[in-house]
Amino acid sequence: MTQRLSPSTIFLIASGCLLLMISFGIRSSYGLYMRPIEASTDWGRDIIGFALALQNLSWGIMSVFTGGLADRFGNRNVLFGGALVYALGVYLTAGVSDLFTLNAGLGFLVGAGVAGTSFGIVLPALVQSVPPERRDWVLGLGTACGSAGQFALVPLVQMFISDFGWINSLHILTAIALLMMLLAIPLNAKKSSVIKETDQGFAETVRLAAGHKSYWLLVFGFFVCGFHVAFITAHMPAYLSDLGFAHQVGAWSLSLIGLFNIAGAFWAGNICRKHSRSKLLVAIYGGRTIAIALFLIFPITLTSVLIFSAVMGLLWLATVPPTSGIVMNMFGTRYMATLYGFVFFSHQVGSFSGVWLGGYLYETYGHYEYIWWAGIFFGLMAVLLHWPIDEKPHPSFVTQES
Numbered sequence: 001m002t003q004r005l006s007p008s009t010i011f012l013i014a015s016g017c018l019l020l021m022i023s024f025g026i027r028s029s030y031g032l033y034m035r036p037i038e039a040s041t042d043w044g045r046d047i048i049g050f051a052l053a054l055q056n057l058s059w060g061i062m063s064v065f066t067g068g069l070a071d072r073f074g075n076r077n078v079l080f081g082g083a084l085v086y087a088l089g090v091y092l093t094a095g096v097s098d099l100f101t102l103n104a105g106l107g108f109l110v111g112a113g114v115a116g117t118s119f120g121i122v123l124p125a126l127v128q129s130v131p132p133e134r135r136d137w138v139l140g141l142g143t144a145c146g147s148a149g150q151f152a153l154v155p156l157v158q159m160f161i162s163d164f165g166w167i168n169s170l171h172i173l174t175a176i177a178l179l180m181m182l183l184a185i186p187l188n189a190k191k192s193s194v195i196k197e198t199d200q201g202f203a204e205t206v207r208l209a210a211g212h213k214s215y216w217l218l219v220f221g222f223f224v225c226g227f228h229v230a231f232i233t234a235h236m237p238a239y240l241s242d243l244g245f246a247h248q249v250g251a252w253s254l255s256l257i258g259l260f261n262i263a264g265a266f267w268a269g270n271i272c273r274k275h276s277r278s279k280l281l282v283a284i285y286g287g288r289t290i291a292i293a294l295f296l297i298f299p300i301t302l303t304s305v306l307i308f309s310a311v312m313g314l315l316w317l318a319t320v321p322p323t324s325g326i327v328m329n330m331f332g333t334r335y336m337a338t339l340y341g342f343v344f345f346s347h348q349v350g351s352f353s354g355v356w357l358g359g360y361l362y363e364t365y366g367h368y369e370y371i372w373w374a375g376i377f378f379g380l381m382a383v384l385l386h387w388p389i390d391e392k393p394h395p396s397f398v399t400q401e402s
Contacts (some may be wrong), residue, residue: 009129012186013138016122017145019079019183019394023117024146025077025153026090026173027110030055032158032251036043036166037096045238048100051107052234053352056109056226060348063120071202071334075125079184082116087177089113094170111348119146120344123324124337125187131244133273139321140269147317152259163287165319189378205335206260209342214389218326219346221281221389224382225319228288228352228375232257232312234355239368241256243300248316253309259292260313268318277322280385284322285386288315289379296372326391 005013030052037048044374070078089112092105112338126138158171209215237250271280295308327340358371 002260005130005134012129013126013141015183015186016126017142019117019147019180019187020119020142021149021152022176022183023086023149024178025149026086026157026177027114027118028150028233028254029157029173030106030110030152031234031254032161033093033166034113034234034238034242035162035247037108040166041097043099043102044359044363045235046356046359046363048102049234049362050356051102053230053354053356053359053381054107054353055111055114056104056230056348056351058108058348059114059118060111060351062112062115062278063118063344063348064338064342065341067124067344068202070121070337075121075337076184076188078116078121079187080181081179082113082121083177083321084113084185085109086113086117086180089176090170090177091174092167094174095167096231097308104305113177119143119320119324120337120341122187123320123334124340127314127336129335130206130327135320135324136269136272136385137332138269138270138329139324140266143265143269143317143320144262147261147313148260150263152258153368154254154258155251158241158248159358163292166318201335202335202338206392207339209331209339212330212394214391215327215339217341217385217389218323219343221285221353221382221385222319222323222343222347223350223353224285224378224385225323226347227354227378228292228350229316229354230351230373231358231371235358235362235368235371240305242367245305245356249302249305250282253305256306256309257313257316260310261318263316263323264316264318267314269321274324276303276391277326278386278391280322281319281386281389284315284318285379285382288312289383291315292372292375292379296369296376326389329391330394332393382386 034045034048037043038045065079066082079199089105089109092101092109096102096105123139123142127135127141160172233254236253240250240253243246268280268398291308293310295304298304323343327330327343328336331339358368361370362368
Protein backbone atom coordinates (compact mmCIF):
# COMPACT_ATOMS: atom_id res chain seq x y z
CA MET A 1 0.00 0.00 0.00
CA THR A 2 1.34 3.44 -0.97
CA GLN A 3 2.06 5.65 2.01
CA ARG A 4 0.34 9.05 2.02
CA LEU A 5 2.56 12.11 2.01
CA SER A 6 2.39 14.59 4.87
CA PRO A 7 1.50 18.25 4.21
CA SER A 8 5.08 19.30 5.00
CA THR A 9 6.44 16.81 2.46
CA ILE A 10 3.98 18.03 -0.18
CA PHE A 11 5.08 21.62 0.49
CA LEU A 12 8.73 20.59 0.19
CA ILE A 13 8.05 18.87 -3.14
CA ALA A 14 6.08 21.87 -4.46
CA SER A 15 8.89 24.28 -3.50
CA GLY A 16 11.49 22.09 -5.17
CA CYS A 17 9.43 21.80 -8.33
CA LEU A 18 8.89 25.57 -8.60
CA LEU A 19 12.59 26.16 -8.02
CA LEU A 20 13.47 23.76 -10.84
CA MET A 21 10.99 25.54 -13.12
CA ILE A 22 12.81 28.85 -12.62
CA SER A 23 16.32 27.39 -12.82
CA PHE A 24 15.72 25.50 -16.05
CA GLY A 25 13.39 28.09 -17.54
CA ILE A 26 16.03 30.82 -17.41
CA ARG A 27 18.82 28.53 -18.54
CA SER A 28 16.80 27.21 -21.50
CA SER A 29 16.15 30.73 -22.79
CA TYR A 30 19.77 31.60 -23.55
CA GLY A 31 19.55 30.39 -27.14
CA LEU A 32 17.23 33.35 -27.74
CA TYR A 33 20.12 35.73 -26.95
CA MET A 34 22.51 34.35 -29.58
CA ARG A 35 21.40 36.69 -32.39
CA PRO A 36 20.79 39.84 -30.22
CA ILE A 37 24.28 39.60 -28.71
CA GLU A 38 25.74 38.87 -32.15
CA ALA A 39 23.97 41.93 -33.58
CA SER A 40 25.12 44.18 -30.70
CA THR A 41 28.78 43.18 -30.91
CA ASP A 42 31.29 42.10 -33.53
CA TRP A 43 31.44 38.57 -32.10
CA GLY A 44 30.63 35.52 -34.20
CA ARG A 45 28.58 32.55 -33.04
CA ASP A 46 31.76 30.65 -32.27
CA ILE A 47 32.64 33.21 -29.56
CA ILE A 48 29.13 33.38 -28.10
CA GLY A 49 28.81 29.63 -28.47
CA PHE A 50 32.04 29.18 -26.50
CA ALA A 51 30.59 31.21 -23.60
CA LEU A 52 27.47 29.03 -23.64
CA ALA A 53 29.68 25.95 -23.85
CA LEU A 54 31.72 27.23 -20.89
CA GLN A 55 28.43 27.65 -19.02
CA ASN A 56 27.69 23.97 -19.53
CA LEU A 57 31.20 22.91 -18.54
CA SER A 58 31.06 25.11 -15.42
CA TRP A 59 27.69 23.57 -14.58
CA GLY A 60 29.22 20.10 -14.83
CA ILE A 61 32.40 20.80 -12.87
CA MET A 62 30.58 22.67 -10.13
CA SER A 63 27.94 19.93 -9.89
CA VAL A 64 30.59 17.63 -8.44
CA PHE A 65 31.41 20.18 -5.73
CA THR A 66 27.85 21.32 -5.03
CA GLY A 67 26.75 17.69 -4.75
CA GLY A 68 29.43 16.99 -2.17
CA LEU A 69 28.59 20.19 -0.27
CA ALA A 70 24.89 19.31 -0.25
CA ASP A 71 25.62 15.82 1.13
CA ARG A 72 27.75 17.31 3.90
CA PHE A 73 26.09 20.63 4.75
CA GLY A 74 22.52 20.35 3.48
CA ASN A 75 20.67 21.13 0.28
CA ARG A 76 19.26 24.46 1.43
CA ASN A 77 22.62 26.13 2.05
CA VAL A 78 23.85 25.14 -1.40
CA LEU A 79 20.62 26.37 -3.01
CA PHE A 80 20.96 29.78 -1.33
CA GLY A 81 24.47 30.22 -2.69
CA GLY A 82 23.52 28.85 -6.10
CA ALA A 83 20.64 31.30 -6.50
CA LEU A 84 22.89 34.27 -5.67
CA VAL A 85 25.60 33.19 -8.10
CA TYR A 86 22.98 32.51 -10.79
CA ALA A 87 21.46 35.98 -10.43
CA LEU A 88 24.90 37.63 -10.55
CA GLY A 89 25.78 35.77 -13.75
CA VAL A 90 22.53 36.80 -15.45
CA TYR A 91 23.04 40.43 -14.38
CA LEU A 92 26.59 40.57 -15.74
CA THR A 93 25.41 39.24 -19.11
CA ALA A 94 23.14 42.26 -19.62
CA GLY A 95 24.85 44.71 -21.96
CA VAL A 96 28.10 42.74 -21.99
CA SER A 97 30.78 44.40 -24.11
CA ASP A 98 34.01 42.48 -23.44
CA LEU A 99 34.96 38.82 -23.69
CA PHE A 100 36.05 38.44 -20.06
CA THR A 101 32.65 39.53 -18.73
CA LEU A 102 30.87 37.41 -21.34
CA ASN A 103 32.72 34.28 -20.30
CA ALA A 104 32.63 35.10 -16.58
CA GLY A 105 28.93 36.02 -16.49
CA LEU A 106 27.15 34.05 -19.20
CA GLY A 107 29.75 31.30 -18.95
CA PHE A 108 31.16 30.49 -15.51
CA LEU A 109 28.76 32.19 -13.07
CA VAL A 110 25.50 31.16 -14.74
CA GLY A 111 26.85 27.61 -15.06
CA ALA A 112 27.86 27.51 -11.40
CA GLY A 113 24.49 28.95 -10.42
CA VAL A 114 22.60 26.28 -12.35
CA ALA A 115 24.77 23.63 -10.67
CA GLY A 116 23.65 24.91 -7.29
CA THR A 117 19.94 25.09 -8.15
CA SER A 118 19.23 22.17 -10.48
CA PHE A 119 18.59 18.43 -10.53
CA GLY A 120 21.77 17.38 -8.72
CA ILE A 121 20.72 19.31 -5.60
CA VAL A 122 16.92 19.35 -5.74
CA LEU A 123 16.18 15.75 -6.83
CA PRO A 124 18.14 14.15 -3.94
CA ALA A 125 16.21 16.39 -1.53
CA LEU A 126 12.93 15.22 -3.04
CA VAL A 127 13.96 11.55 -3.09
CA GLN A 128 15.12 11.58 0.53
CA SER A 129 11.79 13.01 1.68
CA VAL A 130 9.53 10.25 0.31
CA PRO A 131 9.16 6.49 0.87
CA PRO A 132 10.83 4.06 -1.59
CA GLU A 133 7.72 3.29 -3.61
CA ARG A 134 7.35 6.99 -4.52
CA ARG A 135 10.97 7.70 -5.43
CA ASP A 136 10.78 7.06 -9.18
CA TRP A 137 7.55 9.04 -9.23
CA VAL A 138 9.09 12.07 -7.53
CA LEU A 139 12.14 11.89 -9.83
CA GLY A 140 9.79 12.06 -12.80
CA LEU A 141 7.74 14.86 -11.24
CA GLY A 142 10.79 17.00 -10.47
CA THR A 143 12.22 16.49 -13.95
CA ALA A 144 8.85 17.29 -15.53
CA CYS A 145 8.63 20.54 -13.58
CA GLY A 146 12.04 21.60 -14.84
CA SER A 147 10.65 21.00 -18.32
CA ALA A 148 7.55 23.02 -17.47
CA GLY A 149 9.84 25.95 -16.71
CA GLN A 150 11.24 25.73 -20.22
CA PHE A 151 7.75 25.66 -21.69
CA ALA A 152 6.53 28.60 -19.58
CA LEU A 153 9.56 30.89 -19.50
CA VAL A 154 11.05 30.63 -23.00
CA PRO A 155 8.12 32.34 -24.80
CA LEU A 156 7.88 34.81 -21.91
CA VAL A 157 11.56 35.70 -22.33
CA GLN A 158 11.05 36.15 -26.08
CA MET A 159 8.25 38.58 -25.24
CA PHE A 160 10.55 40.43 -22.79
CA ILE A 161 13.23 40.72 -25.50
CA SER A 162 10.71 42.01 -28.07
CA ASP A 163 9.02 44.49 -25.70
CA PHE A 164 11.91 45.71 -23.51
CA GLY A 165 15.09 44.81 -25.39
CA TRP A 166 17.55 42.03 -24.60
CA ILE A 167 19.42 43.98 -21.90
CA ASN A 168 16.33 44.89 -19.85
CA SER A 169 14.98 41.38 -20.28
CA LEU A 170 18.08 40.05 -18.51
CA HIS A 171 17.50 42.49 -15.64
CA ILE A 172 14.02 41.00 -15.25
CA LEU A 173 15.49 37.49 -15.24
CA THR A 174 17.95 38.55 -12.53
CA ALA A 175 15.04 39.38 -10.22
CA ILE A 176 13.31 36.10 -11.09
CA ALA A 177 16.51 34.17 -10.28
CA LEU A 178 16.61 35.68 -6.81
CA LEU A 179 13.16 34.22 -6.09
CA MET A 180 14.81 30.81 -5.91
CA MET A 181 16.23 31.75 -2.51
CA LEU A 182 12.72 31.87 -1.05
CA LEU A 183 11.80 28.54 -2.62
CA ALA A 184 14.93 26.93 -1.15
CA ILE A 185 13.84 27.52 2.45
CA PRO A 186 11.85 24.25 2.85
CA LEU A 187 14.45 22.13 1.06
CA ASN A 188 16.44 20.72 3.93
CA ALA A 189 15.40 17.17 3.18
CA LYS A 190 14.32 14.91 6.00
CA LYS A 191 15.00 11.30 5.20
CA SER A 192 12.09 8.93 5.04
CA SER A 193 11.83 6.72 8.09
CA VAL A 194 10.54 3.85 6.00
CA ILE A 195 13.95 2.36 5.24
CA LYS A 196 17.35 2.12 6.81
CA GLU A 197 20.22 2.28 4.35
CA THR A 198 23.70 0.89 4.83
CA ASP A 199 26.11 3.84 5.10
CA GLN A 200 29.60 2.95 3.86
CA GLY A 201 30.90 6.46 4.42
CA PHE A 202 31.59 9.16 1.85
CA ALA A 203 35.08 8.12 0.71
CA GLU A 204 34.25 4.40 0.57
CA THR A 205 31.05 5.06 -1.39
CA VAL A 206 32.94 7.08 -4.00
CA ARG A 207 35.61 4.34 -4.20
CA LEU A 208 33.02 1.62 -4.74
CA ALA A 209 31.31 3.64 -7.45
CA ALA A 210 34.63 4.28 -9.20
CA GLY A 211 35.21 0.53 -9.41
CA HIS A 212 31.74 -0.29 -10.78
CA LYS A 213 31.67 -1.00 -14.53
CA SER A 214 27.99 -0.14 -14.98
CA TYR A 215 28.47 3.18 -13.19
CA TRP A 216 31.14 4.14 -15.76
CA LEU A 217 28.92 3.08 -18.65
CA LEU A 218 26.26 5.40 -17.22
CA VAL A 219 28.81 8.20 -16.89
CA PHE A 220 29.97 7.92 -20.51
CA GLY A 221 26.43 7.46 -21.83
CA PHE A 222 25.16 10.65 -20.19
CA PHE A 223 27.72 12.59 -22.27
CA VAL A 224 25.44 12.01 -25.26
CA CYS A 225 22.37 13.42 -23.53
CA GLY A 226 24.25 16.64 -22.83
CA PHE A 227 25.57 16.83 -26.39
CA HIS A 228 22.07 16.59 -27.86
CA VAL A 229 20.11 18.91 -25.58
CA ALA A 230 22.73 21.65 -25.24
CA PHE A 231 23.38 21.96 -28.97
CA ILE A 232 19.67 22.19 -29.76
CA THR A 233 18.95 24.61 -26.90
CA ALA A 234 21.78 26.96 -27.89
CA HIS A 235 21.65 26.78 -31.70
CA MET A 236 18.11 25.81 -32.74
CA PRO A 237 16.72 29.39 -32.79
CA ALA A 238 19.64 30.66 -34.90
CA TYR A 239 19.52 27.55 -37.12
CA LEU A 240 15.84 28.12 -37.90
CA SER A 241 16.39 31.84 -38.51
CA ASP A 242 19.14 30.99 -41.00
CA LEU A 243 16.62 28.81 -42.84
CA GLY A 244 14.29 31.81 -43.20
CA PHE A 245 11.85 31.18 -40.35
CA ALA A 246 10.65 34.06 -38.18
CA HIS A 247 12.46 34.56 -34.85
CA GLN A 248 9.36 33.43 -32.98
CA VAL A 249 9.61 29.94 -34.52
CA GLY A 250 12.81 29.28 -32.59
CA ALA A 251 11.05 30.21 -29.36
CA TRP A 252 8.08 28.04 -30.33
CA SER A 253 10.43 25.14 -30.97
CA LEU A 254 12.12 25.38 -27.57
CA SER A 255 8.79 25.95 -25.86
CA LEU A 256 7.24 22.92 -27.57
CA ILE A 257 10.22 20.83 -26.49
CA GLY A 258 9.56 21.99 -22.93
CA LEU A 259 5.83 21.20 -23.18
CA PHE A 260 6.29 17.65 -24.41
CA ASN A 261 9.23 17.22 -22.07
CA ILE A 262 6.81 17.54 -19.16
CA ALA A 263 4.92 14.47 -20.34
CA GLY A 264 8.09 12.61 -21.35
CA ALA A 265 9.88 13.12 -18.03
CA PHE A 266 6.82 12.23 -15.95
CA TRP A 267 6.18 9.17 -18.15
CA ALA A 268 9.78 8.03 -17.77
CA GLY A 269 9.60 8.32 -13.99
CA ASN A 270 6.51 6.14 -13.87
CA ILE A 271 7.89 3.59 -16.35
CA CYS A 272 10.96 3.15 -14.12
CA ARG A 273 8.77 1.79 -11.33
CA LYS A 274 7.93 -1.35 -13.33
CA HIS A 275 10.54 -1.76 -16.08
CA SER A 276 14.30 -1.80 -16.59
CA ARG A 277 15.78 1.68 -16.36
CA SER A 278 18.77 0.81 -18.57
CA LYS A 279 16.59 -0.59 -21.36
CA LEU A 280 14.41 2.51 -21.16
CA LEU A 281 17.55 4.59 -21.75
CA VAL A 282 18.37 2.43 -24.78
CA ALA A 283 14.91 3.19 -26.19
CA ILE A 284 15.21 6.93 -25.47
CA TYR A 285 18.60 7.35 -27.15
CA GLY A 286 17.52 5.18 -30.06
CA GLY A 287 14.40 7.32 -30.48
CA ARG A 288 16.46 10.53 -30.46
CA THR A 289 18.79 9.15 -33.13
CA ILE A 290 15.91 8.23 -35.41
CA ALA A 291 14.18 11.59 -34.85
CA ILE A 292 17.31 13.60 -35.77
CA ALA A 293 17.96 11.48 -38.85
CA LEU A 294 14.39 11.91 -40.14
CA PHE A 295 14.50 15.65 -39.44
CA LEU A 296 17.57 16.00 -41.66
CA ILE A 297 16.43 13.64 -44.42
CA PHE A 298 13.05 15.24 -45.08
CA PRO A 299 12.48 18.89 -46.14
CA ILE A 300 12.45 21.25 -43.17
CA THR A 301 9.11 23.03 -42.96
CA LEU A 302 7.20 24.64 -40.12
CA THR A 303 5.27 21.40 -39.69
CA SER A 304 8.42 19.26 -39.56
CA VAL A 305 10.01 21.67 -37.06
CA LEU A 306 7.01 21.39 -34.75
CA ILE A 307 6.82 17.60 -35.07
CA PHE A 308 10.55 17.24 -34.45
CA SER A 309 10.33 19.54 -31.41
CA ALA A 310 7.44 17.54 -29.98
CA VAL A 311 9.21 14.19 -30.45
CA MET A 312 12.50 15.48 -29.04
CA GLY A 313 10.56 16.98 -26.15
CA LEU A 314 9.18 13.55 -25.22
CA LEU A 315 12.74 12.20 -25.17
CA TRP A 316 14.50 15.35 -23.88
CA LEU A 317 14.92 14.95 -20.12
CA ALA A 318 13.25 11.56 -20.05
CA THR A 319 16.83 10.37 -19.50
CA VAL A 320 17.05 11.98 -16.05
CA PRO A 321 14.65 9.77 -14.01
CA PRO A 322 16.18 6.46 -15.20
CA THR A 323 19.77 7.76 -14.99
CA SER A 324 19.40 9.20 -11.48
CA GLY A 325 17.27 6.18 -10.56
CA ILE A 326 20.08 3.78 -11.51
CA VAL A 327 22.53 5.75 -9.34
CA MET A 328 20.03 5.64 -6.46
CA ASN A 329 19.34 1.94 -6.92
CA MET A 330 23.01 0.95 -7.08
CA PHE A 331 24.34 3.06 -4.21
CA GLY A 332 21.38 4.32 -2.13
CA THR A 333 20.36 7.91 -1.43
CA ARG A 334 22.85 8.97 1.28
CA TYR A 335 25.49 10.29 -1.16
CA MET A 336 23.28 10.48 -4.22
CA ALA A 337 24.03 14.18 -4.83
CA THR A 338 27.74 13.46 -5.07
CA LEU A 339 27.49 10.33 -7.23
CA TYR A 340 24.92 11.89 -9.54
CA GLY A 341 27.19 14.95 -9.69
CA PHE A 342 29.98 12.85 -11.22
CA VAL A 343 27.57 11.38 -13.78
CA PHE A 344 26.22 14.83 -14.55
CA PHE A 345 29.74 16.17 -15.08
CA SER A 346 29.98 13.87 -18.10
CA HIS A 347 26.62 15.23 -19.29
CA GLN A 348 28.02 18.74 -19.15
CA VAL A 349 31.23 17.81 -20.95
CA GLY A 350 28.88 16.63 -23.69
CA SER A 351 26.97 19.91 -23.42
CA PHE A 352 30.19 21.90 -23.77
CA SER A 353 31.17 19.83 -26.80
CA GLY A 354 27.77 20.21 -28.49
CA VAL A 355 27.45 23.97 -27.97
CA TRP A 356 31.05 24.90 -28.77
CA LEU A 357 31.43 22.48 -31.69
CA GLY A 358 28.14 23.70 -33.15
CA GLY A 359 29.39 27.29 -33.17
CA TYR A 360 32.85 26.34 -34.41
CA LEU A 361 31.57 24.23 -37.31
CA TYR A 362 29.08 26.94 -38.25
CA GLU A 363 31.77 29.62 -38.42
CA THR A 364 34.09 27.24 -40.32
CA TYR A 365 31.67 25.83 -42.88
CA GLY A 366 28.72 28.24 -42.75
CA HIS A 367 26.13 25.62 -41.78
CA TYR A 368 25.12 23.20 -39.00
CA GLU A 369 24.85 19.98 -41.03
CA TYR A 370 27.98 18.29 -39.66
CA ILE A 371 27.01 18.82 -36.00
CA TRP A 372 23.57 17.30 -36.64
CA TRP A 373 25.17 14.14 -38.05
CA ALA A 374 27.56 14.04 -35.10
CA GLY A 375 24.43 13.91 -32.92
CA ILE A 376 23.28 10.82 -34.82
CA PHE A 377 26.66 9.10 -34.32
CA PHE A 378 26.70 9.79 -30.58
CA GLY A 379 23.10 8.62 -30.28
CA LEU A 380 24.09 5.23 -31.66
CA MET A 381 27.02 5.09 -29.24
CA ALA A 382 24.67 5.78 -26.32
CA VAL A 383 22.48 2.83 -27.31
CA LEU A 384 25.52 0.53 -27.21
CA LEU A 385 26.76 1.93 -23.89
CA HIS A 386 23.48 1.56 -22.00
CA TRP A 387 22.55 -1.90 -23.25
CA PRO A 388 24.86 -3.89 -20.89
CA ILE A 389 24.30 -1.78 -17.74
CA ASP A 390 23.55 -3.86 -14.63
CA GLU A 391 21.35 -1.67 -12.45
CA LYS A 392 21.04 -4.03 -9.47
CA PRO A 393 22.09 -2.64 -6.04
CA HIS A 394 25.78 -2.85 -5.29
CA PRO A 395 26.38 -5.75 -2.82
CA SER A 396 27.72 -3.29 -0.23
CA PHE A 397 24.48 -1.26 -0.28
CA VAL A 398 21.49 -3.08 1.12
CA THR A 399 18.24 -1.62 2.39
CA GLN A 400 16.23 -2.97 5.26
CA GLU A 401 12.66 -2.26 6.22
CA SER A 402 12.60 -0.49 9.56
